[in-house]
Amino acid sequence: MPLLRHTWWMVVRQARNLGREPIWIVMMIIQPMLWLLLYGQLFKRVGAQGPSSGSYIEFLTPGIVAMNAFFGGMWSGMAMINDLDRHVIDRFLAAPTVRIAIVLSQVIRAGLTAVVQALVILLVGLALGVRVHGGALGWLSVLAASALLAGVFSGFSHGVALLMRKQASMIAVSNMIGMPLMFLSSILVTVALMPGWIRAIAKFNPVNWGTSAARNAVLVGGHWGPTGIYLLLLAGLAAVTSMFATWCFRAYQRSI
Numbered sequence: 001m002p003l004l005r006h007t008w009w010m011v012v013r014q015a016r017n018l019g020r021e022p023i024w025i026v027m028m029i030i031q032p033m034l035w036l037l038l039y040g041q042l043f044k045r046v047g048a049q050g051p052s053s054g055s056y057i058e059f060l061t062p063g064i065v066a067m068n069a070f071f072g073g074m075w076s077g078m079a080m081i082n083d084l085d086r087h088v089i090d091r092f093l094a095a096p097t098v099r100i101a102i103v104l105s106q107v108i109r110a111g112l113t114a115v116v117q118a119l120v121i122l123l124v125g126l127a128l129g130v131r132v133h134g135g136a137l138g139w140l141s142v143l144a145a146s147a148l149l150a151g152v153f154s155g156f157s158h159g160v161a162l163l164m165r166k167q168a169s170m171i172a173v174s175n176m177i178g179m180p181l182m183f184l185s186s187i188l189v190t191v192a193l194m195p196g197w198i199r200a201i202a203k204f205n206p207v208n209w210g211t212s213a214a215r216n217a218v219l220v221g222g223h224w225g226p227t228g229i230y231l232l233l234l235a236g237l238a239a240v241t242s243m244f245a246t247w248c249f250r251a252y253q254r255s256i
Helices: 002-019 022-043 056-075 077-085 088-093 099-127 135-164 167-183 196-202 206-220 224-255
Strands: none
Touching: 002 099, 022 056, 022 099, 056 077, 056 099, 056 135, 056 167, 056 206, 077 088, 077 135, 077 167, 088 099, 099 135, 099 224, 135 167, 135 206, 135 224, 167 206, 206 224
């Protein structure tokens, strides 16, 4: 099937580009480890996990998985801007390439990257005494939440990149949206300690859906019904943002 073949070729191309700059591979591995260790030390004495949630590092680990996937997806649109600036996209348009594969491959690449980083975070968490109470299904749930959350914001990010086409504008949008969504979720602090208005907003925050799905798998090892609902919501939203990115790509095509 041409769509699958072209999408896979694009994903491999992006992986090769990443391999040419090993510093980014090192940063992708080390950065989530630093978040886990630094936030774990910073908040462990303030009881941010609540009185009955065990150790803070165990509470935090799925939150860092979600935060890493979220920010990775949100910033992934920078790759599209680089391709636009170097006229790589224009060359693809002149080739017999399935157009949707150009956008879809970026979303898939963001999801795969988030899965690799989630594995690193979980392994570091295991070394620090974290236990995934959901067993094998728990591991799969965490990886699925990571991939879907990255996909949600990767689709949005690439849509914005195709509309704005400037790095400065992309950075401004990512910061304006990213930081509020992070703090309007339970990444660092349990929902029980949030003010009522933040709890109300968090129910509709996709970052919190991913965090809750991963945390149920790690901390509880159950609640598979709510976890499945969160994953389905993320999958549906990822489809919506991917369609948004595809629409923006068609708008870009019409503008050249």
